[in-house]
Amino acid sequence: MPLFKKLKTAVKDSDDFLLALDIGTEVVKALIARINGNELEIIGVGRKNQEVGDMHSGAIADIDSVVKNCEAALAEAEHQAGIQAKNTVVGIAGELVKGNTSTIRYRRPTPSKPLDEVEMKFIIEKAQDRARMKAQRQVAIETNNQDVEVKLVNSALVSLHIDGYKVSNPLGFQGKDVSVQIYTAFAPMVHIGAIERVTAELSLDLVAVAAEPFAVSRSVIGDDASSNFTAILVDIGGGTTDIAVVDDGGVEGTKMFAIGGRSFTRQIMSELDITYKNAEKLKLNIGNDEIKPVVASKIDEAIDRTLEVWLSGVNLALDEFKNVDHLPSKVLLCGGGASLAKVPEALNTTGWYEDLPFTRKPVIQLVNPSEVVGISNGSGMVLDHTFITAMGLLRVGCDTIMGGQTNDSFKDRLGKILRI
Numbered sequence: 082m083p084l085f086k087k088l089k090t091a092v093k094d095s096d097d098f099l100l101a102l103d104i105g106t107e108v109v110k111a112l113i114a115r116i117n118g119n120e121l122e123i124i125g126v127g128r129k130n131q132e133v134g135d136m137h138s139g140a141i142a143d144i145d146s147v148v149k150n151c152e153a154a155l156a157e158a159e160h161q162a163g164i165q166a167k168n169t170v171v172g173i174a175g176e177l178v179k180g181n182t183s184t185i186r187y188r189r190p191t192p193s194k195p196l197d198e199v200e201m202k203f204i205i206e207k208a209q210d211r212a213r214m215k216a217q218r219q220v221a222i223e224t225n226n227q228d229v230e231v232k233l234v235n236s237a238l239v240s241l242h243i244d245g246y247k248v249s250n251p252l253g254f255q256g257k258d259v260s261v262q263i264y265t266a267f268a269p270m271v272h273i274g275a276i277e278r279v280t281a282e283l284s285l286d287l288v289a290v291a292a293e294p295f296a297v298s299r300s301v302i303g304d305d306a307s308s309n310f311t312a313i314l315v316d317i318g319g320g321t322t323d324i325a326v327v328d329d330g331g332v333e334g335t336k337m338f339a340i341g342g343r344s345f346t347r348q349i350m351s352e353l354d355i356t357y358k359n360a361e362k363l364k365l366n367i368g369n370d371e372i373k374p375v376v377a378s379k380i381d382e383a384i385d386r387t388l389e390v391w392l393s394g395v396n397l398a399l400d401e402f403k404n405v406d407h408l409p410s411k412v413l414l415c416g417g418g419a420s421l422a423k424v425p426e427a428l429n430t431t432g433w434y435e436d437l438p439f440t441r442k443p444v445i446q447l448v449n450p451s452e453v454v455g456i457s458n459g460s461g462m463v464l465d466h467t468f469i470t471a472m473g474l475l476r477v478g479c480d481t482i483m484g485g486q487t488n489d490s491f492k493d494r495l496g497k498i499l500r501i
Contacts, residue, residue, distance in 0.1 A: 098124075098166035099482070100155070100285065101474035103293075104147060104276075105174075106136040107319030107342060107417055110471045111154040113162040119483060120455050121475050125162025126462045127154035131319075133357060138339040139174035139321035141275040148282045155283065161460060169285040170478030171276050172293040172470060173234060173268050174321050177223065179216040180266035180292050180335030182239055182404065183208065192257040196243070201251060208263045209236060216267035224269075231267040235295045235477070239264055239331035264332040266292035289481040294323035294335035296473030297415060302330055303454025303476065312411040314448070315395070316470055317418025319343045322391065324398050326405060333405055336398035342418035345387045352383040364421070384423050391424075392433040399437050408439050415448040415469035455479075 099121065103110040113125035129150045135143045159165055185208040189200070217231045241248055243256035251259070273290055280287045291299075297314045308330035316323040319342045326333040342364075350360035353376065363380055366372065372380070399408060414425060427433075428445045447466045450458065456472050458464055464472075 096168065098162075098164055098168070099288075099475060099478045100158075100166035100169045101471045101478060102151060102154075102169060102171045102280075103468075103471040103474060104136075104141065104151065104171060104279070105131070105318050105417070105470075106139055106321070107131060108467075109147070109150045109154045110468060111151070111158040112468070112471045112475060113158045113164065113166045114456070114475050115459075116479060116482070119479065120457070121479055122457050122459045123464070123472075123475075124459050125158035125160075125164075126460045126464070126468075127157030127159075127161070129153040129157075133343075136320055138176055139318060139337070139341075140177070140272050141279065144275055144278055144282075148279055151279060151283055161462075167284075167286045168288045168478065168482065169280055170289045170291060170474045170481070171280065171287065172296055172474050173272055173276060173290050174293040174318065174323055174337060175268075175272065176321065176337050176339050177220050177272065178234075178266060178268045178292050178335075178337060179219055179231070180235070180264065180295060180325075180332075181212065181215070182262060182264045182332065182334045183212050183215070184260060184262045184404075185211060187259045187261070189257055189259060193255055195253045195255055196251050196259070198252065204259060204261055205236075205238075205263065208261055209233060209265055212263070212265040213267060216265070220267075220269055230270040232270055232273055233265060234268050234273070234290045235264070235266040235292050237264045237295070237332055238262075239333065262331070264295070264334065266295055266335060268292065288478050291474055291477040292335060293318075293470050293473075294325040294337065295332060296477050297323070297448075297470055298325040298327050298332050298335075298473070299476040299480070300453045300456070300469055300473030301413070301448070302327065311409045312413050313399070313409050313443070315412060315414050315416075315419070317341055317414065317416040317424065318470075319417060322394060322398075322418070323416075324395070326399070326402055326409065328405065328409065334402055336401055338394040338398055340387070340391045340394050341416075342421070344391070345384055345418075345421065348383040348387045349380055352379050367422070381423075384421070388423060388427045392427060392431060395428075396433050396437065406438065408437055408443075410439055410441050410443050412443045412445050413448045414445065415466040417467050419447060419466055 101112045109129045111127040114121040135146045239262040242260040314325040323337045325335045346360045448469045450464045453472045
């Protein structure tokens with residue numbers, strides 16, 4: 082019997098705790114946090130490496146194997162926390178997860194009537210439905226499957242204008258033209274179904290599924306509705322690179338492409354004609370004096386070749402943000418792939434950004450967990466930039482739970498509408 086199953090009888094249940102499962106291509110990470118209003122305190126941390134065939138381009142490829150890896154990560158986190166968290170939020174990634182910001186302009190039939198919640202719900206549903214059709218067309222083309230189904234996983238209001246006047250709470254306003262800018266992320270049902278199966282096998286209650294770049298952006302924005310945070314967030318995982326552009330506290334959009342840490346490993350494996358595991362060891366030990374100079378030179382060449390392709394992917398992804406006049410000059414990196422020193426070095430020293438709408442040369446830095454808003458670390462474990470996605474998932478889960486509770490504030494009622 083797995084350790085996870087044994088642990089279930091030894092720990093207590095509580096709705097005051099939340100579990101984040103970051104099912105990455107390379108590593109499963111589990112964080113257990115205590116909820117105190119909108120604040121979270123991490124009290125349990127667990128991680129388990131995945132096998133090469135468990136994931137494909139950020140999506141689950143072997144459900145049974147992923148379940149076992151999650152069991153191991155959960156057992157470690159629960160042992161440390163001393164409790165079992167049932168409420169769970171899981172991240173979803175991959176090229177077929179489509180996150181975009183779109184604008185819908187709605188001409189009200191009765192401009193003199195104050196805008197109410199029913200009308201706002203209608204406008205947002207209309208915007209979400211239009212975004213869903215666009216995402217479904219994109220996925221259908223990329224998979225060559227016209228019958229593919231997609232599901233909304235995240236939605237957030239970026240901005241709202243009434244007759245050209247920006248408002249934070251539209252209820253009660255009169256006016257003719259309502260312009261809503263809304264971020265939506267959709268994922269194929271097959272990917273969401275795999276996540277639902279994993280959580281069901283683990284006897285967990287799935288609170289939310291979150292597009293991982295959206296979760297990363299939520300980690301640094303927090304629950305401040307007036308946040309003016311502006312940056313490009315780049316999460317480099319094992320199988321994919323996820324990019325989110327955040328402007329003045331709003332998520333402008335998210336893009337993903339299938340080049341991550343494993344691409345560097347496979348290039349080293351091919352260059353040196355060695356096994357994947359040995360190539361991974363060499364990648365992780367770059368700079369070690371014990372590596373022969375001839376071998377080190379070949380590793381550098383392999384990484385540089387992959388870096389060139391990866392930088393092109395970053396450039397192409399950012400070039401798709403046509404609705405942004407100027408891209409933020411701050412670029413924040415997270416994820417395991419960002420640990421490879423040559424990655425931030427290449428972003429700092431090459432001209433990858435020169436044909437993009439930057440006003441000045443981008444500043445590159447790693448995201449520090451201390452920069453994550455409203456989440457403290459009481460686990461006693463040292464967390465680094467590789468845990469930012471999991472911390473962001475905690476924020477999305479907390480948003481979902483708080484939004485489900487009775488509250489008369491516009492922010493909470495809007496949250497319910499966006500999660501339709």
